[in-house]
Amino acid sequence: MVAEHPMRSRSRRPWRDVWLLPLLLFAACAPDAAPEPEDDAWIDGKGDGASAVDIASTRLDVDLATNTAVATIGLEKNGNIELEVGGLTITEVTDNRGRRRYKILNGKLRVSSVRGPIVIAYAFSQHAHADGLLPGGSTVIWPYFCGNLFPCHSRPADGTTFALAIEGVAAGKSAVYPASIDSDAPPYMLAWAVGAYKRIDLGTTTAGTRVATYFLPKGEPAARAGTRNLVKVFDWYERKLGPYAFGGEVAAVPVVWGEGLFGGMEHHPYWHVAKDAMSDEVTQAHEAAHGWFGDGVRLRCWEDFVLSEGTVSYLSARALSVVNPSLQAKIWAEYQGELDAAIAEGGAPAWPHGCNQIDILKDRLFTNLPYMQGAFFYKDVAATVGPDVLDGVIGRFYLAHRNRAASMQEMIDAIKTDTGFDPTPIAEARLRKKF
Ligand SMILES: [Zn+2]
Numbered sequence: 322m323v324a325e326h327p328m329r330s331r332s333r334r335p336w337r338d339v340w341l342l343p344l345l346l347f348a349a350c351a352p353d354a355a356p357e358p359e360d361d362a363w364i365d366g367k368g369d370g371a372s373a374v375d376i377a378s379t380r381l382d383v384d385l386a387t388n389t390a391v392a393t394i395g396l397e398k399n400g401n402i403e404l405e406v407g408g409l410t411i412t413e414v415t416d417n418r419g420r421r422r423y424k425i426l427n428g429k430l431r432v433s434s435v436r437g438p439i440v441i442a443y444a445f446s447q448h449a450h451a452d453g454l455l456p457g458g459s460t461v462i463w464p465y466f467c468g469n470l471f472p473c474h475s476r477p478a479d480g481t482t483f484a485l486a487i488e489g490v491a492a493g494k495s496a497v498y499p500a501s502i503d504s505d506a507p508p509y510m511l512a513w514a515v516g517a518y519k520r521i522d523l524g525t526t527t528a529g530t531r532v533a534t535y536f537l538p539k540g541e542p543a544a545r546a547g548t549r550n551l552v553k554v555f556d557w558y559e560r561k562l563g564p565y566a567f568g569g570e571v572a573a574v575p576v577v578w579g580e581g582l583f584g585g586m587e588h589h590p591y592w593h594v595a596k597d598a599m600s601d602e603v604t605q606a607h608e609a610a611h612g613w614f615g616d617g618v619r620l621r622c623w624e625d626f627v628l629s630e631g632t633v634s635y636l637s638a639r640a641l642s643v644v645n646p647s648l649q650a651k652i653w654a655e656y657q658g659e660l661d662a663a664i665a666e667g668g669a670p671a672w673p674h675g676c677n678q679i680d681i682l683k684d685r686l687f688t689n690l691p692y693m694q695g696a697f698f699y700k701d702v703a704a705t706v707g708p709d710v711l712d713g714v715i716g717r718f719y720l721a722h723r724n725r726a727a728s729m730q731e732m733i734d735a736i737k738t739d740t741g742f743d744p745t746p747i748a749e750a751r752l753r754k755k756f
Pocket residue numbers: 587607608611629630633
């Protein structure tokens with residue numbers, strides 16, 4: 322995270338001046354204070370891109386009146402960086418060494434020998450195709466459009482903490498966003514939503530998590546309908562899978578997405594749901610479950626997409642069926658209809674081979690196949706080992722991989738290790754097969 326600014330600590334704790342001054346004098350003549358040479362090969366894009374330093378933390382100070390922001394990016398270690406900034410206009414780059422020379426090549430910002438957090442001032446713009454700040458006032462950067470909103474690595478495995486502050490919100494509206502996310506999350510998790518929001522507190526889980534929903538004008542009945550079992554569902558996730566990773570308060574937030582976007586998006590702790598889907602309990606339970614898979618456990622590779630969507634499609638059906646058994650038959654009948662339609666339409670296999678070789682959009686991995694084949698994969702496993710036993714496997718998997726990246730193969734291995742049942746034939750038939 323960002324180191325405290327020395328001016329601020331001086332004004333609050335004047336005693337620090339007494340020893341800070343000699344320390345600075347010493348630092349000024351210490352040998353390692355000599356300026357490090359720029360790595361020109363890196364800046365010019367000739368260096369080895371694989372050696373770029375990973376991101377540890379992302380702080381954004383955003384001004385929506387001017388669509389400008391300052392990003393403070395903490396790094397795993399000092400070194401050369403390459404950040405996605407395809408949709409941004411960079412105005413200044415500084416680090417602990419001062420103002421830095423940089424180059425933008427193929428939408429990537431390259432700076433060499435970065436010391437300490439890198440601070441990037443920039444402007445961003447509105448995007449019409451669900452790839453940044455949308456006309457409706459919310460943001461979507463899934464799967465790899467974070468570079469239209471802030472400097473980033475879009476790879477889901479590279480987790481980051483977040484801090485966000487937003488000013489310049491139009492009169493009569495408010496911005497819903499998390500001020501901080503203190504454990505590692507995938508880059509696409511961060512979002513904000515601006516609108517004429519009102520809020521309903523729904524209750525508190527056994528573990529103490531406060532659950533709420535927001536609504537837009539005329540949206541209260543839909544918000545209440547979709548979240549009628551949400552506290553119980555969230556409580557079930559916490560009890561069966563393990564502690565929620567992204568703070569003590571969660572909420573569903575309706576957003577105006579416009580054409581071509583349906584359902585919801587796992588922007589924890591305040592997940593977004595398209596205004597028209599707010600009344601749908603399955604969508605709400607699905608987005609909530611991403612707190613455990615997709616966000617809580619990140620994808621090692623885009624090819625592991627089914628570990629996010631298949632797992633949460635199963636978990637949402639499972640949780641809703643437990644808290645309201647009358648929903649079970651209806652949900653699985655709907656899933657079967659969606660599966661049949663997805664098979665008829667085709668696409669990439671639900672779980673393709675490889676690691677980050679696929680373009681999740683262009684190569685059509687983003688279809689309903691990973692969602693529904695994934696859900697039925699777990700349902701088939703549960704039919705053999707028992708649903709309660711499978712809950713236990715998924716919970717232990719979550720605790721073992723929480724706030725880290727994992728693969729679908731590791732889930733299959735965990736099922737085999739924990740239950741003695743090898744689900745590989747089911748995975749081959751449902752997840753590896755191309756339709
Ligand atoms: Zn999902």
